[in-house]
Amino acid sequence: MRITRGRRSVVPAILALACALVLAACGGSAGGGESNGGDAAQGDGTPQAGGSLVVGLYLEPLALDPHRQAFWETFRVSRNIFESLVNEDLTDTEGPTELVPGLATAWESNADATVWTFTLREGVTFHDGSPFDADALHLNVRRVWDETYEYFDDQSQPRLLQWLGTLADARVVDEYTYEFEFSTPQPGFPRGLAQAMSTLPIGNPAVWEEVGNDAFADQPSGTGPYRFVSRTVGDRIVLEKNPDYWGEEPYLDELVFRIIPNNQTRLAALISGEVDLISYVQPDDVGTLEQQGFQVPEGTGAAYLYLSFNFQNEDLQDERVRQALILGLDRQRFVDEVYNGDALAVYSSLHPGNEAYDPDARDFEYDPDRARELLAEAGFDESNPLTFTIVIDVANQAQAEWLQSHYKEIGVEADLVSLDRPSYGARAVAPEPGDGFDISEYGGTYAEWLYYAVNTGIARRGFDVATQAPELVAAIDEASRTTDPAGRIANWQAADALLREKALTVPLVTHTRYYALGPNVRGFVWPATNWYDLTKVWLED
Numbered sequence: 001m002r003i004t005r006g007r008r009s010v011v012p013a014i015l016a017l018a019c020a021l022v023l024a025a026c027g028g029s030a031g032g033g034e035s036n037g038g039d040a041a042q043g044d045g046t047p048q049a050g051g052s053l054v055v056g057l058y059l060e061p062l063a064l065d066p067h068r069q070a071f072w073e074t075f076r077v078s079r080n081i082f083e084s085l086v087n088e089d090l091t092d093t094e095g096p097t098e099l100v101p102g103l104a105t106a107w108e109s110n111a112d113a114t115v116w117t118f119t120l121r122e123g124v125t126f127h128d129g130s131p132f133d134a135d136a137l138h139l140n141v142r143r144v145w146d147e148t149y150e151y152f153d154d155q156s157q158p159r160l161l162q163w164l165g166t167l168a169d170a171r172v173v174d175e176y177t178y179e180f181e182f183s184t185p186q187p188g189f190p191r192g193l194a195q196a197m198s199t200l201p202i203g204n205p206a207v208w209e210e211v212g213n214d215a216f217a218d219q220p221s222g223t224g225p226y227r228f229v230s231r232t233v234g235d236r237i238v239l240e241k242n243p244d245y246w247g248e249e250p251y252l253d254e255l256v257f258r259i260i261p262n263n264q265t266r267l268a269a270l271i272s273g274e275v276d277l278i279s280y281v282q283p284d285d286v287g288t289l290e291q292q293g294f295q296v297p298e299g300t301g302a303a304y305l306y307l308s309f310n311f312q313n314e315d316l317q318d319e320r321v322r323q324a325l326i327l328g329l330d331r332q333r334f335v336d337e338v339y340n341g342d343a344l345a346v347y348s349s350l351h352p353g354n355e356a357y358d359p360d361a362r363d364f365e366y367d368p369d370r371a372r373e374l375l376a377e378a379g380f381d382e383s384n385p386l387t388f389t390i391v392i393d394v395a396n397q398a399q400a401e402w403l404q405s406h407y408k409e410i411g412v413e414a415d416l417v418s419l420d421r422p423s424y425g426a427r428a429v430a431p432e433p434g435d436g437f438d439i440s441e442y443g444g445t446y447a448e449w450l451y452y453a454v455n456t457g458i459a460r461r462g463f464d465v466a467t468q469a470p471e472l473v474a475a476i477d478e479a480s481r482t483t484d485p486a487g488r489i490a491n492w493q494a495a496d497a498l499l500r501e502k503a504l505t506v507p508l509v510t511h512t513r514y515y516a517l518g519p520n521v522r523g524f525v526w527p528a529t530n531w532y533d534l535t536k537v538w539l540e541d
Helices: 013-026 037-042 072-078 134-145 157-164 189-195 205-211 263-272 283-291 319-327 331-338 368-377 394-410 421-429 449-461 470-480 485-501
Strands: 052-057 086-088 099-101 104-109 115-120 167-174 177-182 226-232 236-241 254-259 277-279 304-309 343-345 387-393 413-419 435-442 505-511 515-517
Touching: 052 072, 052 263, 086 189, 099 104, 099 189, 134 157, 134 167, 134 177, 134 205, 157 189, 157 449, 263 277, 263 283, 283 515, 304 449, 319 368, 331 343, 331 394, 331 505, 368 394, 387 394, 387 421, 394 413, 394 435, 413 421, 421 435, 435 449, 449 470, 449 485, 449 505, 470 485
Parallel strands: 052 254, 052 277, 387 413, 387 435
Antiparallel strands: 086 099, 104 115, 115 177, 167 177, 226 236, 236 254, 277 515, 304 435, 304 505, 343 505
């Protein structure tokens, strides 16, 4: 996919000078002057073993606990420690990603997808040497589901309700066979396990039974290719290669994840060579990085940026107002002016990377005149403009400022409240009366993402889905229990059409430039999902 790019800005002169010095030390550009860093990241030649890769994260990860985690930056760290029963093919750049064996080598369901049976991989051990088997898996399940278990974790259970909320029974069949039995069909269960956020990555029960649930995140133990060494909150997390890993041996000896929330500081760290990989590259920095030999691969993940309405705001309970805010939003202009063309406008909550994505799906096309008409019908005009607050985390400041300015064109007055990530998350869950919407980033490769968007996002923000959109509830229920693969996708798309019709959320963009890498980083692939595989990455001398 080629993206047409518009204007470019340059990084400050001091950063350009630092870049020149780094490139001189490396013997010139490893990017070959190409605009697409993906090929350069793959590289030619024989992979070299050893070394330490330093990753600059834009958010402080939350708990390194497989059942308590949130934020993609958390999982980009923790997936090196913990593994799931089912994996995604992380070499798949187009998507939806193919499902492949993980800690399970095979899986199957009964006819109505209420019972799922997994054949577990043999010969796998946790980082302390204790075995992974059906008993260890059972303790993971009991930790998040069985309130009679001594180490049941009431913090984990709510996070996994989407996938385990109708779990009726779970049982060890034999040493390497395990069954989940649900009271309702779960046709998307394997892909849910593969996505792993808010599902069931596997932790070492021997550790939490020794130190307790709260302390587990301070000494996390899994089966993954890297094991935990240390964490300094606000600074870094260090992992080392697991010498007893069951899979292919990683090339790198060490992974260091540095927490660098400030965009310019994170950029400077990449340019100076302090870090090798950063996430959430700012649009104005893409061109300059490529010109200087850094790699900025093109692709799409399975997350997207969207506006989440505060339905406790009486003005936004009016469907005409919500429609006006969509009709008055020129998303392609947003892409061109905020992202310099390095993003993809999105018009549906089943976004690129999702297995049910339909590129032709649309909510409302840009029509500012109709937007003004609807606002007038709802009682808003020049003498009484629609006013509200846009709530953002600091990473989306530029996006919010553009929206604030753009909405003035249809007579909407918006203030901005910019918060650090923890404060933003708290405000999004418990908005103030004048809040209009917050800018969210989430998503998944599974069609059931729509269930999450409605029941955990829209409903949590004050919209009574059961009484105000019963047809949407019915459509989601129908899609959730459809076992025929083609019918399942069609039904999720039908539910999405109802969601779009009710103007319950505003899809914005999917990023097409998200990561940047140093000139000597090889083997990196940006798959069509929300994380990456660092076991195949190596550093060229």
